[in-house]
Amino acid sequence: MQEYSLTDFPHLQCLEYSGGSIPISEWKLPSLSHVVVKHASLDEHLPHAQLTSVDLTLGFSIMSYRTTESFTHALHRMTSLRELKLTVECHPEGYIRFDPTTNLEPRSVHIDVLHVTIKRLTDADDAQHIYSTLMHFSPKYVSLTLADLADSCPLAFFATREGNMFPYGSTIDIRVVQLLNPFEVWDYFPVLTSVIEDCNIAETVHVEIPAGVFVASEGEPDEWECYSSVRTLQFRGCRQLSELNEFADHLISPEEGKGLLSLEVYSCHGISGEFLEELKGTVGEKIRWTPR
16 A cells, blocks of 8 residues: 555545554554454554454464554453454464453453354363453353364363353353264253353343253252343254253243243254143243244
């Protein structure tokens, strides 16, 4: 751009770049609000304070460009941020630095949307590091997608370095796809209860996990108290879902406006239509499903 003397972009609202650095320090970007960055760092000269939407993909690349500031600090400078989409592919060490000394109070910054995708053999330590960096956000909607997990411990991909559970938000969407070891290890981790226990603001929860359990096998009554704020619970593609009766018994109240308002089951092939019809006869219109 400089060779054509183009440095002033008064109407540019969205900027996308990948693979390395661009001369942003010499540009005037008064209207920039959305950036998409693929396999590169967030440039330190971006107008962080005016960004409302950031889409960042971290992963292997032939470039080794790094900014002089930490990823944590860059996030803290985004005081107008409403939506953050972060995708991590493999090991992100060459692209971002984390600075735990600059962390804000957990869940103190409200945003609208937080999308996090961990994929392609990213190990648990990297995932937990990233979750810790994002812990100051309190999003209305948060989605966590895990694909091609490299670690055999599911819990490691749902917790920060400090042991706090992730994700956290009013609406939570969890997807686990392409499991390398779809059975055994997931049979002992009650993923849904583990997440909800640490999130007392969750109202809507969507889960798409083909294998695994969702509540602890003991089924202690006090374990269901953590679901008191949840009004909509949706299972999609959960082939091993076996606790539907327990969810209905403990969470659906005959009193109007209390407990779950909607229990939704879509494409869960281990549950028969006859069973769902029978359950509907007990709990009424609060249960919804599609044929297998």
